[in-house]
Amino acid sequence: MSTQGRPITCKAAVAWMPGKPLEIEEVQVDPPKDHEVRIKMMYSGVCHTDWAYLYETGQSMSPRHFPVVLGHEGAGVVESVGTEVTKFKPGDKVIPLFLPQCGECKRCLSTKTNQCRKNWANTQKGVLADGTSRISYNGQQVYQFLGVCSFSQYSVVPDTSLAKIRHDAPLDKVVLLGCGVSTGYGAAINTAKVEPGSTCAVFGLGAVGLSAVMGCKAAKATTIIAIDTNPAKFPKAVEMGATECINPSDHPKTKIQDVVKEKTGGGVDVALECVGDTAVMSQALESTIDAWGVCVIAGWTETEKLSVEVEQLLLGRTIKGTYFGGWKGVDALPLLVNKYMAEELKLDEFITHSLSLSEVNKAFQLFKSGDSIRSVVSLW
Ligand SMILES: NC(=O)c1ccc[n+]([C@@H]2O[C@H](COP(=O)([O-])OP(=O)(O)OC[C@H]3O[C@@H](n4cnc5c(N)ncnc54)[C@H](O)[C@@H]3O)[C@@H](O)[C@H]2O)c1
Numbered sequence: 001m002s003t004q005g006r007p008i009t010c011k012a013a014v015a016w017m018p019g020k021p022l023e024i025e026e027v028q029v030d031p032p033k034d035h036e037v038r039i040k041m042m043y044s045g046v047c048h049t050d051w052a053y054l055y056e057t058g059q060s061m062s063p064r065h066f067p068v069v070l071g072h073e074g075a076g077v078v079e080s081v082g083t084e085v086t087k088f089k090p091g092d093k094v095i096p097l098f099l100p101q102c103g104e105c106k107r108c109l110s111t112k113t114n115q116c117r118k119n120w121a122n123t124q125k126g127v128l129a130d131g132t133s134r135i136s137y138n139g140q141q142v143y144q145f146l147g148v149c150s151f152s153q154y155s156v157v158p159d160t161s162l163a164k165i166r167h168d169a170p171l172d173k174v175v176l177l178g179c180g181v182s183t184g185y186g187a188a189i190n191t192a193k194v195e196p197g198s199t200c201a202v203f204g205l206g207a208v209g210l211s212a213v214m215g216c217k218a219a220k221a222t223t224i225i226a227i228d229t230n231p232a233k234f235p236k237a238v239e240m241g242a243t244e245c246i247n248p249s250d251h252p253k254t255k256i257q258d259v260v261k262e263k264t265g266g267g268v269d270v271a272l273e274c275v276g277d278t279a280v281m282s283q284a285l286e287s288t289i290d291a292w293g294v295c296v297i298a299g300w301t302e303t304e305k306l307s308v309e310v311e312q313l314l315l316g317r318t319i320k321g322t323y324f325g326g327w328k329g330v331d332a333l334p335l336l337v338n339k340y341m342a343e344e345l346k347l348d349e350f351i352t353h354s355l356s357l358s359e360v361n362k363a364f365q366l367f368k369s370g371d372s373i374r375s376v377v378s379l380w
Pocket residue numbers: 047048049052179180183203204205206207208209227228229230233248274275276277280297298299300301322323324325367370373
């Protein structure tokens with residue numbers, strides 16, 4: 001029987017309150033309204049940011065509404081569309097976007113940014129354009145994290161927050177393009193604009209940092225220094241293109257930025273921070289060469305302040321942030337999928353664990369203990 005136009009009852013991992021593990025619940029997912037698309041979610045990656053919103057909300061992360069369905073790195077198939085939707089149809093393979101691309105606003109028309117603000121305030125609150133969520137539990141509204149909420153078997157998203165991808169794309173792999181891999185790869189390619197022959201340092205070797213290493217290599221950097229406090233990440237970093245790996249703990253008497261400067265004759269051209277720690281952000285900035293070094297912040301923290309000595313910038317350094325790797329998602333994701341299909345972009349290598357929805361809390365434990373890069377949760 002067709003589900004079109006009817007509410008669907010399905011399973012979702014619900015975060016009832018900050019700091020508590022997710023609970024698998026039966027939720028109701030309403031049909032899409034005019035400019036909305038209901039997706040049958042097939043897979044979800046588990047990103048550090050999901051963990052941070054659950055366990056750091058009100059600390060390094062701004063307060064959010066609960067109960068919420070987390071997950072913002074998903075891939076699925078369109079189940080049904082609202083009456084005003086023209087670009088999607090049932091059966092399309094899609095990746096939902098936590099950053100929209102409406103294609104019409106001043107920001108979308110500029111080549112300088114990917115920061116489209118369509119539905120932004122609502123998405124940040126976890127609701128859709130009419131101010132409500134499409135997900136409920138026994139009549140109680142459940143918020144939709146970043147407008148994606150990929151820890152639910154079905155989700156409803158705005159049609160401007162969705163990328164259509166080719167039919168032969170394996171969703172269990174390209175799911176990683178929904179956040180982590182696109183972010184790190186784009187941080188190097190789009191935001192840092194790494195040049196051939198340059199020297200780079202990447203701080204933090206989770207999926208974001210390893211993708212940054214991959215991006216530096218793709219941009220033909222000749223020296224790529226990979227830095228992590230967990231040396232278990234080093235073999236993967238070398239696989240992605242790192243030319244050297246450093247564990248700061250091996251240099252207890254020297255600041256890591258001085259180690260990098262000494263190895264590179266004064267500092268790297270580009271440093272990428274992929275941890276989300278303000279102390280590491282300072283280390284990354286100070287690792288760059290004073291005259292032209294570029295420091296890109298990919299790590300996510302919302303409430304903390306970064307203190308920078310003015311002299312660090314005065315001589316010529318630049319510090320900038322990257323959000324979703326600078327990609328305009330609707331246009332870029334099909335191309336990144338093509339790159340993966342042409343074996344020009346690695347994805348399989350990031351997936352260390354395949355879990356069921358009921359094991360979603362285990363995914364958090366796995367990366368907090370340093371034992372995983374990306375866990376991919378199968379929703380069905
Ligand atoms: N800017 C964006 O759009 C965006 C998108 C996705 C994720 N993020 C953020 O990027 C960061 C990384 O995400 P992830 O999923 O790869 O996380 P992760 O937890 O898998 O990886 C973080 C890595 O940093 C390492 N680390 C911790 N402390 C360190 C230190 N002092 N020095 C060096 N390495 C250290 C850890 O051992 C780990 O390998 C997070 O802050 C996440 O919220 C940002």
